[in-house]
Amino acid sequence: MIDVKNLTKWYGSVPAVDDISFHVEKGQIVGFLGPNGAGKSTTLKVLTCFHPPTSGTATVAGHDVLDESLQVRRKIGYMPEAVPFYPEMRVGEFLKFRASLRDLRGKQRKIAIEHVAKRCWLSEPENMMRRPIGQLSRGYKQRVGLAEVMLHNPEVLVLDEPTIGLDPAQIRAMRDLIRGLGDDHTVILSSHILAEVEQTCSRLIIIAAGKIAAEGTADELRRRVLGPSRLIVELKGADDGEFISSIKAISNVRSVEATAAGNWTRLTVQADTNADPRSEVFALASQKGWQMRELRREIGSLEDFFVQITYEQNVLAGERAVASA
């Protein structure tokens, strides 16, 4: 549905996106994740035909963003990150105006507006449609922005930080809404918040310093972070040496370290990649009559991975700054 090849975008002499390629299938919900200034918004602006690429190509639903810009724009619903509005326009007026620009008219337009108003929680309170947009709170503006994007039921939705400024209940509602779109729509959204993207999206693309740092499903990415699996066990009832030698005898276990934790012994067990020897450890402890107060498998979090990438990017950016100074 979306095909990006070797896309590069410079703003004057500032590189924003540097030779990225990716592909999004129909019906996928893809999350663009990355620190500030990574190039997320820039990529989305190229996809929506607002900025032309400096080099490389991008096609949406088979149409090139440069050569067939109008067709692309017809198929896309785009919500920019700041969600800009005409403040003096009323909500209903604005939706009507945008629907007309999307070739909806008459009864069809009325139905479309009612439909999106309901879906984006705008039908309450009663007078919502008559309020000037400039007077709405941040979250309500966001809802109007989303309603606008869905008016023409576009095949592709491009949402730049759709949940920013929403309250927790709305964030959850927005997440459900986006997930519900996924069947017959293709969605690409950006965010800084990993937990959120992880729950909404079928695939993540982590972008840092204008390059794709990693991509895949949340599980695939997590496996990359995981490496060898690690158990934390706290035991009592024998000395350190016996604990270590007995546990080491379990297959898949590579190494065991012991530290004191009060009158308990805290053991860190390294096992093979993706191995999970928790049940063997438990069986061993009960057979030997040891007391156990903790048995836990440590999973490296995606958050760690994300922070690590962000950190690397900052180091790179720092080096660049030093080099150019």
Add this chain to the structure above:
Amino acid sequence: MRKTLILARKELAGYFISPVAYVIGALFLLVSGVWFFHKIFIPGNEASLRPLFEAMAYMMVFAVPLITMRLLSEELRSGTVETLMTAPITDTEVIMGKFIGVMGFYAVLLAGTIVFLALMYAYGQPDSGVAVMGYLGMVLLGSSFVSVGLFTSALTKHQLVAAMISVTILAIFAIGMQEMVAYAPSPWNELASHVNAMTYFKDFARGMFDTRGLVFFLSTTGLFLFLSVKTLESRRWR
């Protein structure tokens, strides 16, 4: 064409909820009213609308830039240009829609001055030819002024800068050229007379149909609308 009209309607409606537009409209009618009662509507005076039309034309040098300054500058400043230009609408449709929208508001302003015309008819026998040609001249002059204002509004996101540039351009063609015709040595005065907006307009205000004036106003309108489209297009490349 449909989208042009949709946009034009939105722009026109925007003027009716804009305090700036009301202030400009009120000032324009006030000043033309003062002029009318002071210079024209005097017992024993010849019933001619000519001085009123000329005064209105000079006022437009300042009024039009104030009306047009927000057209694109405001979209550029607030970022709505992003939602507008990612909708399926061409740059030409955007410019034409805005142009027609302002011309609508301009027509409303002019319609306000018909009161003066009615008063003249009630108390005297003004020359109907002057009235018709005068309004035609105002519309032609207006369209070329508006296209200049639209163009400068596409240049910058600062409304006031846009207004100042267009006042300058309009003043050069409406006032500066007249001075050149009067004082510059030849061949400069000769050249200036070809681009002097006010001589053309004054023919209309006298009740004459000036073909060269028609060509001048229409071609400047076309030129500046074209430049506006190109400026908007080039924004994508930055």
